[in-house]
Amino acid sequence: IISVREEEEENGSGQRDDVLYVERSRQYRWRCAEVTFACSDEAVCQHWVNNIRELLATNTSRPKHLLVYINPYGGKRQGKRIYEQKVAPLFTLAGISTSVIVTEYANHARDHLRTAAELEKFDGVVCVGGDGMFSEIIHGLIWRTQIDCGVDPNCPEEALSPCSLRIGIIPAGSTDCICFATVGTNDPVTSALHIIVGDSQALDVSSVHHNNMFLRYSVSLLGYGFYGDVLTDSERKRWMGPARYDFSGLKMFLTHHCYEGTVSYLPAGGIIGTPRDATKCRSGCVICQHNGQLLSERTEKYEMDEWRTIRGKFLAINAASMSCACPRSPKGLSPAAHLADGTIDLILVRKCSRFNFLRHLLRHTSKDDQFDLTFIEVHRVRRFRFTPRHCQSDSDLELDLQENGKRQIFSQICKDHPACGCAPAYSSWNCDGEILTHTAIDVRVHCQLIKLFARGIEELPVFEDLTNPCAI
Numbered sequence: 001i002i003s004v005r006e007e008e009e010e011n012g013s014g015q016r017d018d019v020l021y022v023e024r025s026r027q028y029r030w031r032c033a034e035v036t037f038a039c040s041d042e043a044v045c046q047h048w049v050n051n052i053r054e055l056l057a058t059n060t061s062r063p064k065h066l067l068v069y070i071n072p073y074g075g076k077r078q079g080k081r082i083y084e085q086k087v088a089p090l091f092t093l094a095g096i097s098t099s100v101i102v103t104e105y106a107n108h109a110r111d112h113l114r115t116a117a118e119l120e121k122f123d124g125v126v127c128v129g130g131d132g133m134f135s136e137i138i139h140g141l142i143w144r145t146q147i148d149c150g151v152d153p154n155c156p157e158e159a160l161s162p163c164s165l166r167i168g169i170i171p172a173g174s175t176d177c178i179c180f181a182t183v184g185t186n187d188p189v190t191s192a193l194h195i196i197v198g199d200s201q202a203l204d205v206s207s208v209h210h211n212n213m214f215l216r217y218s219v220s221l222l223g224y225g226f227y228g229d230v231l232t233d234s235e236r237k238r239w240m241g242p243a244r245y246d247f248s249g250l251k252m253f254l255t256h257h258c259y260e261g262t263v264s265y266l267p268a269g270g271i272i273g274t275p276r277d278a279t280k281c282r283s284g285c286v287i288c289q290h291n292g293q294l295l296s297e298r299t300e301k302y303e304m305d306e307w308r309t310i311r312g313k314f315l316a317i318n319a320a321s322m323s324c325a326c327p328r329s330p331k332g333l334s335p336a337a338h339l340a341d342g343t344i345d346l347i348l349v350r351k352c353s354r355f356n357f358l359r360h361l362l363r364h365t366s367k368d369d370q371f372d373l374t375f376i377e378v379h380r381v382r383r384f385r386f387t388p389r390h391c392q393s394d395s396d397l398e399l400d401l402q403e404n405g406k407r408q409i410f411s412q413i414c415k416d417h418p419a420c421g422c423a424p425a426y427s428s429w430n431c432d433g434e435i436l437t438h439t440a441i442d443v444r445v446h447c448q449l450i451k452l453f454a455r456g457i458e459e460l461p462v463f464e465d466l467t468n469p470c471a472i
């Protein structure tokens with residue numbers, strides 16, 4: 001139930017109650033529906049209304065005051081309109097009060113959250129925008145929480161304090177994969193209803209460091225090579241809107257650059273689940289519950305796991321903290337990844353032909369397994385490091401020089417003179433849609449650090465039969 005309102009019958013014969021409630025619709029969408037109860041005895045009617053209101057008021061998981069940030073420039077620049085027309089009226093109906101901030105510049109929301117007075121008077125934060133805007137919000141919120149709890153947010157070894165404020169995402173960006181992968185659809189009304197009913201979904205957050213210096217947090221995709229290059233190229237084409245990713249995607253597919261480097265990772269031992277599982281992370285996921293519990297009890301256990309190292313030439317290195325499902329790929333980059341199990345799926349795409357890379361890409365859009373190819377490796381990890389070949393340690397470099405002295409010198413020349421048309425030595429990291437300033441990184445997962453107003457994707461009934469209320 002969203003809310004209830006009473007009305008006098010027009011002919012004065014008793015009273016009517018209109019109950020607004022959530023109705024499930026196709027493809028994980030939710031809608032606001034209305035049912036009217038009438039009674040000739042006004043006292044009985046009033047009793048119904050009071051009871052429902054009391055029940056709603058005592059429900060502590062439902063938010064009453066929300067802090068809303070709108071990015072007016074995300075996606076198709078419709079954030080403000082979407083919020084005002086589709087979301088605000090529902091919040092009003094549900095009796096939720098809001099403080100709304102329309103951002104004026106990049107990082108406005110992040111900086112505001114870091115310093116906002118009386119943050120504790122809110123029950124949650126709402127982000128109207130895309131993955132980049134969501135990233136701003138978590139950077140503000142996580143930083144603020146650590147300072148308030150006396151934890152050093154810059155130290156890579158610190159156990160971070162979980163954030164108590166939940167975050168709601170109203171999708172108004174270009175990819176919106178965090179919304180899609182936690183709700184099942186990118187629909188502002190559905191997201192608003194998940195906020196109103198007070199849903200809660202924990203989410204893992206990865207911290208990214210360079211030489212013990214904090215760079216950023218990530219919740220969806222950390223991608224080097226292909227996805228890094230697509231993002232770098234697409235930023236110059238923001239005027240194209242969300243289509244910029246398809247354009248740059250095709251361009252970088254044709255460019256076909258591969259990058260050399262070393263990946264080392266700490267496998268996620270002792271947990272259940274693998275990246276090749278057929279079971280997916282769904283509402284109330286038992287794997288997330290089990291692994292989350294395990295991690296909170298035995299932190300020293302996985303300290304004993306051994307680091308493994310892989311050197312090679314890669315078209316892409318993708319670290320998916322969640323499935324990264326989005327409208328472009330409804331099953332996502334790592335279909336069996338979990339939202340809150342404390343692990344990342346590390347996907348290595350080794351150098352291969354354009355034809356083979358296309359086969360891999362196309363499988364993101366069909367039911368075929370994108371990992372079932374000889375040049376793909378996937379590992380479930382808790383921590384990983386990456387070093388591009390050209391900034392390895394001196395001893396590594398000496399080894400490389402002995403191996404291939406001439407190439408080393410030539411690639412340096414190429415880096416200084418990019419016009420020579422030779423392949424670049426470095427890509428960049430795409431961190432939830434933002435470019436990282438460093439290529440050598442150390443990544444660590446913080447299990448269930450934040451919470452969303454969502455419940456994970458719901459298991460669909462075998463037949464999505466909307467005429468049968470029992471089936472939904």
Ligand SMILES: CCCCCCCCCCCCC/C=C/[C@@H](O)[C@H](COP(=O)(O)O)NC(=O)CCCCCCCCCCCCCCC
Nearest residue numbers: 130131132173174175176177221245249253329361432433
């Ligand atoms: C040929 C079809 C290939 C389809 C492959 C699709 C895989 C898509 C997986 C996308 C994972 C996205 C993970 C999320 C990233 C976002 O954080 C991030 C920021 O989002 P925001 O703008 O909302 O703030 N978004 C992105 O980095 C965008 C990545 C989009 C990649 C699109 C790639 C398209 C590839 C097209 C290849 C075309 C080859 C055609 C050859 C004939």
Ligand SMILES: Nc1ncnc2c1ncn2[C@@H]1O[C@H](COP(=O)(O)OP(=O)(O)O)[C@@H](O)[C@H]1O
Nearest residue numbers: 074075103104105106129130131132133173174
């Ligand atoms: N008022 C603003 N002006 C310009 N940029 C902004 C503003 N508010 C937020 N941003 C930035 O816009 C970028 C893209 O936002 P996002 O909502 O993710 O849209 P998209 O999905 O289209 O990339 C983010 O990096 C965010 O920091």
Ligand SMILES: [Ca+2]
Nearest residue numbers: 204321338343
């Ligand atoms: Ca995870």
